[in-house]
Amino acid sequence: MLLFLLILWILSAVLVLLEQRPYRIVIYFGIFSLITSVAYLFLGSPDVAMAEAGISAFTTIFFLVCMERYYAARRKVGAQADSETRANTVPVRKRFVRILPALLFSAGLLGLFIWFIPTGEISTHLRDQYLALFISDVGGENAATAIYLGYRLYDTLFEALILVIAVVAVSHMSWFDGTAMTGSGRRRAEIGHSSMAVFTMRIICPIILLFGAYLFFTVHLTAGGGFQGGLAVASFFICRYLIYDIYDIPIKKVIKMEELVFIGITIVAVLAIFLGVVEFAQIPPVIYLNTMNVLIGMKVACSFFILFYRYIAIERAS
Amino acid sequence: MDILYILSYVLMGAGVAFMLFGVVGLFKYNRFFPRILVASKIDTVGVLTLIAGVALRHGFSFFTGKLLLIVIVMLVLNPLVAHILARSAYLSGFEMETSEEEEEQD
Amino acid sequence: MNWLELFPVALFFISFFGLLIGKTVIKSIVYILLMQTSVILFWLMLGARHGTAPPIVQDAAYLANLDTMADPLPQALMLTAIIIGVSVIAINITMLNALFRKYHTADWKTLDAMAREQEDNDS
Numbered sequence: 001m002l003l004f005l006l007i008l009w010i011l012s013a014v015l016v017l018l019e020q021r022p023y024r025i026v027i028y029f030g031i032f033s034l035i036t037s038v039a040y041l042f043l044g045s046p047d048v049a050m051a052e053a054g055i056s057a058f059t060t061i062f063f064l065v066c067m068e069r070y071y072a073a074r075r076k077v078g079a080q081a082d083s084e085t086r087a088n089t090v091p092v093r094k095r096f097v098r099i100l101p102a103l104l105f106s107a108g109l110l111g112l113f114i115w116f117i118p119t120g121e122i123s124t125h126l127r128d129q130y131l132a133l134f135i136s137d138v139g140g141e142n143a144a145t146a147i148y149l150g151y152r153l154y155d156t157l158f159e160a161l162i163l164v165i166a167v168v169a170v171s172h173m174s175w176f177d178g179t180a181m182t183g184s185g186r187r188r189a190e191i192g193h194s195s196m197a198v199f200t201m202r203i204i205c206p207i208i209l210l211f212g213a214y215l216f217f218t219v220h221l222t223a224g225g226g227f228q229g230g231l232a233v234a235s236f237f238i239c240r241y242l243i244y245d246i247y248d249i250p251i252k253k254v255i256k257m258e259e260l261v262f263i264g265i266t267i268v269a270v271l272a273i274f275l276g277v278v279e280f281a282q283i284p285p286v287i288y289l290n291t292m293n294v295l296i297g298m299k300v301a302c303s304f305f306i307l308f309y310r311y312i313a314i315e316r317a318s
Numbered sequence: 319m320d321i322l323y324i325l326s327y328v329l330m331g332a333g334v335a336f337m338l339f340g341v342v343g344l345f346k347y348n349r350f351f352p353r354i355l356v357a358s359k360i361d362t363v364g365v366l367t368l369i370a371g372v373a374l375r376h377g378f379s380f381f382t383g384k385l386l387l388i389v390i391v392m393l394v395l396n397p398l399v400a401h402i403l404a405r406s407a408y409l410s411g412f413e414m415e416t417s418e419e420e421e422e423q424d
Numbered sequence: 425m426n427w428l429e430l431f432p433v434a435l436f437f438i439s440f441f442g443l444l445i446g447k448t449v450i451k452s453i454v455y456i457l458l459m460q461t462s463v464i465l466f467w468l469m470l471g472a473r474h475g476t477a478p479p480i481v482q483d484a485a486y487l488a489n490l491d492t493m494a495d496p497l498p499q500a501l502m503l504t505a506i507i508i509g510v511s512v513i514a515i516n517i518t519m520l521n522a523l524f525r526k527y528h529t530a531d532w533k534t535l536d537a538m539a540r541e542q543e544d545n546d547s
Contacts, residue, residue: 006431009465013435013458017442022450029454036461043468044476044494051506052464059457059510062517063450069521070450073528102444110437114430124474127495131479134496143479143496144503152500159504166511170518194405200398207391222480227507300507307514311521 002042009035022070026063030056046223047144054231058304065311139285140220149292153273157266160299164262167303170310171255201243208236212297219293220286226293230300237305241312251309258302265295326374333368340364350412351404358400365392426473432466449523449530453516460509464502471495 012032019025033056040049130151134143138150148156215229237249271277272288340360347353366389373385439458446452475492479499523530527538 002428006428010431010435013438016454016458017438022448025450025454029457032458033461036465039465040468042476043465043472044478045468045471045499045502046478048464048468048499048502048506051503052461055506055510059513062514066450066517066520066524069524070530073524076528099445102441106437106441106444109440110434113433113437122470122473124495126497127471127474128490130496131481131490131493135481141481143481143493144499147496147500148503152497155501155504159507162508162511166514170514173515173518173522194402197398197402200394204391204394221482223478227503311517 002039005035005039005042009039022067023064026060026067029063030060033059045144047142047225047228050224050228051231054228054235057235058231058308062307062311138289140289142220142223142225144223145219145225145289145293149289150273153269156296157269160262160265160296163299163303164258167258167306168255171251171306198243201239205236205239205243208232208239212236212301216294216297217290220289226296227300229293230297231304233297233301234304234308237301238308238312241309249305249309251306254302254306258299258306261295261299261302265292265299268292268295322374326371329367329371329374331371333364333366333371336360336364336367350407354400354404354407358397361396361400362393365396426469429466429469432462432469435462436466447532449520449532449535452532453513453520456516457509457513460505464505467498467502467505468494471498 009032012028012035016025016028016032019028033052037049037052037056040046040052130147131143134146134150135141138146140146209232212229212232215224215232216226219225219229268288268291272292277283278285278288337360340356343356343359344353347356369385369389369392373382376382376385436459439455439462443452443455443459446455472494474495476494477489477492479493479496481490520530523535527535529535529538
């Protein structure tokens with residue numbers, strides 16, 4: 001089964017690699033991400049599979065917006081000087097000679113990698129120790145959550161910091177004028193006119209929010225967690241934008257809130273793990289896990305809401 | 319018990335068959351609107367029959383309740399997705415009878 | 425070494441090759457995403473060598489067969505890697521949008537020519 005999935009996986013990747021038309025690259029990339037997510041699930045890591053599924057949905061949307069800009073720009077210039085037209089004029093043999101050094105270089109690197117890869121057994125000492133001790137050390141029933149919230153909390157803090165930096169960088173690098181932030185007189189979203197879509201999404205939206213909350217609060221029991229729940233909550237806000245077609249949430253306040261939540265994550269982490277307050281005050285570890293996950297989820301929801309707002313609402317409207 | 323097992327396998331096979339018909343249809347038609355019609359059949363009929371088979375196979379428990387939730391969400395959302403795709407394609411000027419060169423342009 | 429692990433390794437170097445010969449900025453970004461995905465899959469396959477059960481211990485019965493569980497450490501690390509990859513992609517797409525606005529193209533050679541032209545004009 002895994003072999004079949006991997007063959008499908010590599011085929012879809014080759015589809016992505018060989019395609020020249022940008023819209024189709026994005027669609028094939030969506031297929032590739034779906035197969036990757038199922039492969040992660042078969043490898044026994046439901047957390048990573050859920051994260052990959054959510055991420056691929058968002059990445060595909062971002063790329064689609066990007067493609068829209070690309071075609072708009074090309075229509076403005078008239079696509080004469082592009083590689084797609086130029087490639088047809090170069091003969092095949094000349095093209096092959098041109099890519100030969102790159103082919104040899106990467107094939108050589110692949111050979112080196114396979115030659116030098118260690119062939120012996122991997123030590124399972126660390127895995128056995130984590131699996132045997134995580135219930136008494138950190139708590140909860142999910143070992144992956146226990147590791148990224150207990151043993152390797154530095155990694156999670158670093159990752160949260162990187163996400164904050166990325167969001168701030170995105171919101172400062174892309175174009176915006178003052179009017180786009182407050183939002184007035186923008187174009188309407190496409191589904192806004194369809195009463196059937198609006199009615200259905202009104203019913204579905206609370207279910208999405210409930211699902212996000214479920215992912216937050218059952219992190220100690222099953223797969224899921226702050227990151228995946230944050231994606232679900234962000235998609236709730238996106239659905240809200242799609243239904244009512246309003247831009248009433250001020251972005252600057254959301255950025256400020258994200259920074260505050262990041263400070264909260266740092267404070268909770270320092271108090272709980274590095275100063276040992278959880279053990280000292282006999283707080284049940286479930287409370288610590290749920291607090292951290294709600295904070296991380298809020299931060300991720302804020303980040304993805306800002307990114308979506310940035311790309312869809314403002315970049316398209318301007 | 320055996321009858322239920324056989325019935326579940328029949329349902330699962332029917333779901334896979336519906337999906338197969340859908341995929342064949344995707345390659346058969348080369349216009350946008352027939353393709354949307356066929357693709358929405360994969361989403362709704364195929365997946366629903368497959369999930370019904372899985373529920374029968376597993377017996378009635380808490381797991382079946384989760385499957386029921388998935389069925390409800392799919393039943394509501396998948397036709398909606400097809401509707402929005404077709405509607406926005408129609409609104410953005412995608413004619414019903416497009417020539418093949420226009421389709422190839424992305 | 426399990427030979428199935430050659431799939432992600434091969435994809436990593438294929439997309440590295442694509443990154444070397446890629447013609448447009450969009451394809452370069454997609455290649456970076458493919459490389460990242462193959463690295464994550466490679467780590468998870470390393471972790472799943474001894475068993476592919478999810479590392480969730482729900483009751484005492486699960487404790488008996490800890491040996492069939494996947495390694496939880498790569499999973500936690502790869503969650504971090506996925507989020508960092510998304511941050512990188514978000515910044516990349518923003519820069520790509522800026523590029524479209526300024527130069528109206530995504531072709532590497534055209535962009536190089538335009539940048540050289542601009543440098544000549546500045547000096």
